[in-house]
Amino acid sequence: FARPSSSLLARAQTTQATSQRFASTLADTYGSISTSSPGDRIPIDESYPGLRRVHADPDVFVIEDFLDGASCDEIIEAAKEKGTERSPVAYAGWTTDIKDLLGLAATGPVTWAAIIAAWAEAQGDEDASVLGLVLHSIRNYAILFVAAAAAIAAFTKIRADGLQELRTSTSTTLDDMAMSGPRNFVLNAARLFGPSSADSDMHESQFFESPTVISYERDQSLAPHYDANRSADVEDANRGGQTLSTLLVYLNDVDSGGTTRFGRLPAAPDCDRQLASDSECLNIVPRKGDALLFFPADADGRFDERTEHEGRPAVDEKWIARIWRHVDKVPPPFGLSDESIGTYIDGKKD
């Protein structure tokens, strides 16, 4: 099977609430599996104040002044007080990769190698029978299959170990909704996504991961990645399954560096948030209080590879807060507790 190249970025996620996923399973990278193209995204309140579409199909929005300056400052202070740690990553998509690789090995090379080896063994053996040949093939198949499985396990481990270099920021999560900054972020997000849970008993914020605050110092970055996971049903089952939307708020103004770039989407030259020096790709300049909204998967959870994006290397210090809206309820420790939502979020309008 195909060898990984140095440009290969494995999608990754953390095992903690400060999570992050990286780009592409082997199937994404080598196109060995065709997947159905994504359909409609989850609904949002399209009349939300300040909402501006900067790309259509897939939709990407900037929301001007999504969060007031005092809330931005408070979120930064709360994160500093709690302390940020190196944003952790872990390999996501590994269940898909192992399945694909094992399937590929088992149907192709392993079978042929087993038969050829059995045939070679039988050469010069006057008494070789067809039955003997078949039995030898089966034995060889079993041995080679185990060897292939071990090689695949080693390969996925190496892939996983290499991921940390792709994300050099530090982060923490804020789940104390008694503080007005994080609370305003969650309340506004719930208002924005409101329509998607309008006919459900659940409060919209139950679909959210707790806000993650990410800090980038000079030269820190987040390599191109996807926020969704092709294997979300299995690997993200304990955090609400697939990520259907990413909402991030820029918490400070950034004069230089630290843009959010979508390498597969064209530039938006008419948008004043587009980085002027990038005529190729959609590349958003952070502005304090603005939000960026996009949809890593469609409403049914189908992965949308067009939403690949990155946090470009920081020059000036950069702070963001992020909410991932999942397909199902996100239980603690990843999501907010029912008690916290009941006390501070549900029923509050602002």
Ligand SMILES: O=C(O)CCC(=O)C(=O)O
């Ligand atoms: O820092 C950025 O601009 C992008 C952050 C991001 O992609 C993420 O947190 O998933």
Ligand SMILES: [Fe+2]
């Ligand atoms: Fe992301």
